[in-house]
Amino acid sequence: MDRHLVADAERVVEDLGELNQRFRGKTVLLTGAAGFLGSQFVHYFLRLNETALVASRCRLMAWDSYARGLPGWMEALRGRSDLVWEQRDVCERASLGEVDFIVHAASIASPIYYRQHPIETMDANVLGLRHLLEHAVARPVEGFLCFSTSEIYGDPDPANIPTPETYRGFVSCTGPRACYDESKRFSETLCVNFWQVHHVPVTIVRPFNNYGPGLKISDRRVLPDLFRDVLDNRNPVLLSDGRATRTFCYVADAMKGYLRALLSDHRGEPFNIGTESPEISMHALAELVIQVSGKPLCVVFQGSDDPHYTTDNPQRRCPSIAKARELLGYRPTIDLPEGLERTWRYYLDHPVAAEG
Numbered sequence: 001m002d003r004h005l006v007a008d009a010e011r012v013v014e015d016l017g018e019l020n021q022r023f024r025g026k027t028v029l030l031t032g033a034a035g036f037l038g039s040q041f042v043h044y045f046l047r048l049n050e051t052a053l054v055a056s057r058c059r060l061m062a063w064d065s066y067a068r069g070l071p072g073w074m075e076a077l078r079g080r081s082d083l084v085w086e087q088r089d090v091c092e093r094a095s096l097g098e099v100d101f102i103v104h105a106a107s108i109a110s111p112i113y114y115r116q117h118p119i120e121t122m123d124a125n126v127l128g129l130r131h132l133l134e135h136a137v138a139r140p141v142e143g144f145l146c147f148s149t150s151e152i153y154g155d156p157d158p159a160n161i162p163t164p165e166t167y168r169g170f171v172s173c174t175g176p177r178a179c180y181d182e183s184k185r186f187s188e189t190l191c192v193n194f195w196q197v198h199h200v201p202v203t204i205v206r207p208f209n210n211y212g213p214g215l216k217i218s219d220r221r222v223l224p225d226l227f228r229d230v231l232d233n234r235n236p237v238l239l240s241d242g243r244a245t246r247t248f249c250y251v252a253d254a255m256k257g258y259l260r261a262l263l264s265d266h267r268g269e270p271f272n273i274g275t276e277s278p279e280i281s282m283h284a285l286a287e288l289v290i291q292v293s294g295k296p297l298c299v300v301f302q303g304s305d306d307p308h309y310t311t312d313n314p315q316r317r318c319p320s321i322a323k324a325r326e327l328l329g330y331r332p333t334i335d336l337p338e339g340l341e342r343t344w345r346y347y348l349d350h351p352v353a354a355e356g
């Protein structure tokens with residue numbers, strides 16, 4: 001198994017403590033298993049079986065359409081009896097037998113790719129989710145986790161930063177990012193109503209910019225793009241004025257929040273999962289990446305060929321995580337310099353990944 005992903009999984013197992021036992025002997029369906037967050041969930045469950053659940057392992061059904069390719073880390077997991085891979089498109093209705101927990105993480109998440117595949121993106125978030133929720137009506141599950149996004153807030157007004165879950169958002173329903181933002185918003189509406197009408201025990205998480213091991217260098221989100229430049233000894237390029245700000249959450253920290261949400265009793269509710277600080281500009285982030293690499297490079301600003309590259313791009317994104325802290329006991333601990341250092345070491349070991 002990949003040593004970086006195993007190290008992250010061990011942190012998550014340690015943080016969850018007794019909660020890990022809730023997966024004893026259970027079957028978990030994970031959609032989007034070949035993706036970034038999928039890589040973290042797969043390694044968490046497998047490491048859990050090797051450590052805390054040795055006598056009564058859980059079984060992981062890992063679904064992915066491989067719309068974004070086959071990840072390199074899959075090869076090392078072949079032949080494991082506690083992991084069943086299936087090539088499945090969640091938009092196609094299929095019977096899936098008895099499962100105890102469902103984690104729906106299938107959706108194209110990288111803006112460049114969801115804009116290339118807008119219909120598929122909407123379908124995974126709406127149609128695919130609906131199939132899974134209907135399954136959970138017919139065959140009740142113990143927990144259901146739905147991945148929404150911080151993008152449901154759109155470009156928040158400054159009075160709502162840090163953004164609490166109660167903020168309703170400022171979002172275009174027809175702009176270039178709408179296929180993602182609006183289908184995620186509707187996915188939350190589906191979840192809330194399946195909870196209220198059918199008591200499907202679904203909890204919604206809104207991730208704020210995760211990064212770290214498992215996020216392939218060719219993903220085209222900002223951090224892999226910056227790391228790819230410095231790995232190739234090129235000056236990192238920003239396709240904007242670099243002034244937009246974000247907070248970045250190391251993925252093993254975010255995983256603690258996702259699993260706590262899956263196991264919580266707060267159903268039909270959304271939780272922001274991320275970090276509140278530092279809220280950093282893209283320019284400062286690029287400088288930090290250079291610093292972590294130790295290379296004599298400098299940031300370059302360049303216009304994008306795509307006229308809509310920055311259209312509807314939020315100027316600021318920073319969550320309030322008070323609700324997750326209070327109700328889930330969620331505590332991110334890895335600061336940005338340490339997270340970037342770990343990510344840099346991961347990319348040094350994985351400098352190449354298939355495009356797509």
Ligand SMILES: NC(=O)c1ccc[n+]([C@@H]2O[C@H](COP(=O)([O-])OP(=O)(O)OC[C@H]3O[C@@H](n4cnc5c(N)ncnc54)[C@H](O)[C@@H]3O)[C@@H](O)[C@H]2O)c1
Nearest residue numbers: 032034035036037065067068089090106107109147149210
């Ligand atoms: N990583 C983040 O920072 C972040 C931020 C906000 C929201 N999210 C949400 O979290 C979830 C996981 O994100 P990620 O970063 O792992 O994304 P990712 O793009 O790395 O992985 C998503 C996976 O879903 C698969 N997929 C797409 N459509 C599918 C379909 N119809 N059927 C089956 N599989 C399909 C893809 O092949 C891919 O392997 C997504 O719902 C995303 O919108 C993530």
